[in-house]
Amino acid sequence: MSAEERTTGPLEYRTEAGRMSILGFWIFLGAEVVLFATLFATYAVLFGRTADAPHPAELFEPSMTLIMTFLLLTSSFTCGIAIHEMRRGNAKGLATWLIITLLLGLGFLGAEIYEFVHYVHEGATLPSSAYWSSFFVLAGTHGLHVTLGIGWATLLLIQLARRGLTNVTSRKFFIVSLYWHFLDVVWIFIFTGIYLIGMVI
Amino acid sequence: MALDEFFVTGEPLIYAGMVSIALVTSAIIFLLTYFKKWGWLWREWLTTVDHKKIGIMYILSALVMLFRGGADALMMRTQLAFPGLEFLDSQHYNEIFTTHGTVMIIFMAMPFLIGLMNIIVPLQIGARDFAFPFVNAVSFWAFFLGAMLFNISFVIGGSPDAGWTSYTPLAGAAMSPGPGQNFYLMGLQLSGIGTLATGINLMVTILKMRAPGMKLFHMPIFTWSTLVTCFIIVFAFPILTVALALMTIDRIFGAQFFTLTGEGLPMMWANLFWMWGHPEVYIVILPAFGIFSEVIATFAKKRLFGYNAMVWSMIIIALLSFLVWVHHFFTMGAGAFVNSVFSVSTMLIAVPTGVKIFNWLATLYKSRIEFTVPMLWSLAFIPSFILGGVTGVMLGMAAADYQFHNSYFLIAHFHYVLIAGTVFACFAGLVYWYPKMFGHKMNERIGKWAFWLFLIGFHICFFPQYFLGLDGMPRRLFITNIAEWLPLNVISTVGAFGMGAGFAVFVFNIYYSYRYSEREKTGDAWGHGRTLEWSTTTPVPFYNFATVPYVDEIDPYVRMKEEGKTTFDEKKLKPIHMPSYSGQPIIMMSFFALASFALVFEWIPLAIAGLLGGVACMAFRSFDYDDGYYVQVDEIKRTERKARGL
Known part of the structure; x- marks a missing residue:
């Protein structure tokens, strides 16, 4: 709307358009919280309903999920550094740290795909039981979000190379970082709620 | 195939x-x-991001859907009054009550109200467009294509037939094979995503784009109702998204969420559906309350009584709306304790609603009421809605609900709240703001004919249904040749055709008024406007406000009129920033609609192609740095002087 521009403060907050986009994205994350909460509730209700398929405790392994957790938590940290570099006006630092973030994300995705394939080989598939349906859909929705986030951030890196740091590009990077941290928070719930509890019970 | x-x-x-x-x-x-006119259609409408035009497209689509849903209703009533004619067979009857409910709630009530919000909310808060005009266009096309996808089902592939609630296992792949139920899932999914985006968009618009000085508690009550509704949309629609996705995965990819095999839980669908579905009820009633509040204050020529109480009661209703979903299936057998909790929370909603009723009555008290058509709809709403509300409390009593459940008593109840509440409000709001949208009023005399036909038809149609319900007639029944039920069914059908006649007269009035109504010369069409939308000229310039007034009170236009202020202060003019039109929203959503259509028939490669096309459009949009243009001061001066006859 109004194009009046502030001259101080972080680039992404200087225009009204930037501030509105960021608020809009926070509200969108609120809706995402509800989306994942519904999936978690579904998972909780269907917990233990494995029918003839293997029980999760037979399949879940601490080593694999711990590796995934470390990859994703570290990526959140490097994403934070990327935004810190952006705030310092260092486009190169932003790009470097964001690329590291995305590589960690890719590592996470690879591990998740490996894990899913492994489960399928053991007879735990999407159609095998209500429990495994809810498991694959919950973890898969998170994985799909990570995939989209990687694609999205890659597009932004191209824009950064073309345009450098502006009000608009820094707003986009800030928003993608919010998204990335959000996925990390969801993963913490998946790690504890699905894997840790699933291994014990 | x-x-x-x-x-x-x-x-x-x-x-x-x-x-x-x-x-x-x-x-x-x-x-x-x-x-x-192809070029005109593309340039002026299909690519528009102007909130006023998008709003008009929403309302036009909603009127078409009202016609479709109404035609379904008349076919059902014909069957029920003359069961011997075998006008419809059981399958066809199932399809029709399913599409009637779905179309009326998802593709009529919501888009009608969202259309009014689109046009009016930015004008009421002194904004020049939505926070995200491009997203607004995306939302509209998501809704429109979702509605079209759902509607083609009756000629292509077959309609869904498991009821608008689509309870599993009936709606699952085992008992409802074929594309019918998929149309329901994909049509709702597509338009639901549009609704969610609109909710976020309007929330940011209201929170960030109000006129200088306007605090939240200075906002017009319709804007308040929109803000509260958006809150419900943002927190309820993701639940529907998940529920629909889970059933889609069940049906197309063989998952076991709601199945009878694989230890699935069919009743979980009912929970997820109503965790969205009950808040949804308030999504369509709160904006209606907002419209009635505006109309009643305007034609009672008084400030709305108890403004703060009105706002707080809406907020309380919104919070409670998330805590009552189990009352839709008391008979599921959750146990006395659970049922009691939800029974109490349900009845609690009557309290803030009652507060609102008394506030409307107090606004009317000792006022000089002007009986215009929008005011007639609003006055008829109060007693009619109370009948629906009180029977709602009856249904909310868990023990008694075992008697009323799934009977015509329920049908009568929710038609009394949804028609007397939402539909009356849509008509009232459309007639009330019609001059703002189209530059002329709707004819009052014909409007009164439409009103009386519809109102009397409505009561004749639905009042007998309470008694049919008490006489034990279950809903969704297509053979009613039981002697005790027949007279009331015939009366009810007569009323339904009365409503149909009222709607026909209403639509005729649109044509008649377009031809013969006097064109508006001032912006304040009714002469008693209280809020900022009436301070703009008619027709509203595309940038809405040449200069945005400073607002520090409720009903700011009353004082503006006294002090002779307008939204055109030549000394304060500045170039206005406006968004460019874009063909991307309709193209992007067409790809997603193609993917949805392919999923309906389970053509996976085509679905993937459509999805990739849609995602490619989103990537294209990400690289699009078109940030609009400026309207220059000279052009604003010319437009305003012409509109104001200066």
Whole structure:
């Protein structure tokens, strides 16, 4: 709307358009919280309903999920550094740290795909039981979000190379970082709620 | 797939539907070509991001959907009054009550209200467009294409037939094979995503784009109702998204969420559906309350009584709306304790609603009421809605609900709240703001005919249904040749046709007024406008406000009129930033609609292609740095002087 521009403060907050986009994205994350909460509730209700398929405790392994957790938590940290570099006006630092973030994300995705394939080989598939349906859909929705986030951030890196740091590009990077941290928070719930509890019970 | 499986065959009514679709489509194509209007259609409407035009498109689509849902209703009533005629067979009847409910809630009530919000909310808060005009266009096309996808089901592939609630296991792949139920899932999914985006968009618009000085508690009550509704949308619609996705995965990819095999839980669908569905009820009633509040204050010529109480009662209703969903299935057998908790929370909602009723009455008290058409709809709403509300409390009593459950008593109850609440409000709001949208009023005399026909028809149609319910007539029944039920059913059908006549007169009035109504010369069409939308000129310039007034009170336009202030202060003019029109929203959503259509028939490669196309459009949009243009001061001066006759 109004194009009046502030001259101080972080680039992404200087225009009204930037501030509105960021608020809009926070509200969108609120809706995402509800989306994942519904999936978690579904998972909780269907917990233990494995029918003839293997029980999760037979399949879940601490080593694999711990590796995934470390990859994703570290990526959140490097994403934070990327935004810190952006705030310092260092486009190169932003790009470097964001690329590291995305590589960690890719590592996470690879591990998740490996894990899913492994489960399928053991007879735990999407159609095998209500429990495994809810498991694959919950973890898969998170994985799909990570995939989209990687694609999205890659597009932004191209824009950064073309345009450098502006009000608009820094707003986009800030928003993608919010998204990335959000996925990390969801993963913490998946790690504890699905894997840790699933291994014990 | 063979062609005769693709198209629905063997049903004369559906052949008639096909012929009329073909005729209307070719008539539209012919007219657009003959008058060389394709370019105009594309430039002015299909690519628009102007909230006023998008709002008009929403309302037009909603009126078409009201016609479709109404035609379904009349067919059902005909069957029920003359069960011996065998007008509909059981399958066709199932399809019709399913599409009637779905169309009316998802594709009529919500888009009608969202259309009014689109046009009015930015004008009421002194904004020049939505926070995200591009997203607004995306939302509209998501809704529109979702609605079209759902509506073609009756000629292609077959309609869904498991009720608008689509309870599993009936709606699952085992008991409802074929594309019908998929149309329901994909049509709702597509339009639901549009609704969610609109909710976020309007929330940011209201929170960030109010006129200088306007605090939240200075906002017009319709804007308040929109803000509260958006809060419900943002927190309820993701639940529907998940529920629909889970059933889609069940049906297409063989998952076991709601199945009877694989230890699935069919009743979980009912929970997820109503965890969205009950808040949804308030999504369509709160904006209606907002409209009535505006209309009543305007034609009682008084400030709305108890403004703060009105706002707080809406907020409380919104919070409670998330805590009552189990009352839709008390008979599921959750146990006395659970039922009692939800029974109490349900009855609690009557308290803030009662507060609102008394506030409207107090606004009317000792006022000089002007009986215009929008005011008639609003006055008729109060007693009619109370009948629906009180029977709602009766249904909310868990023990008694075992008697009322799934009977016509329930049907009568929710039609009393949804028609007397939402539909009356849509008509009231459309007539009230019509001059703002189209530059002329709707004819009052014909409008009163439409009102009385619809109102009397409505009571004749639905009041007997309370008694049919108490006499034990279950809903969704297509054979009613039980002697005790027949007289009331016939009366009810007569009323339904009365409502149909009222709607026909209403639509005729749109045409009549377009031809013969006097064109508006001032912005304040009714002469008693209290809020900022009436301070703009008519027709509203595309940038809405040349200069945005400073607002520090409720009903700011009352004082502006006293002090002779307008929204055109030549000394304060500055270039206005406006967004550019774009064809991307309709193209992007067409790809997603193609993917949805492919998923309906489970053509996975085509679905993937459509999805990739849609995602490619989003990537394209990400690289699009078009940030609009500036309207120069000279142009604003010219436009305003012409509109104001200076």
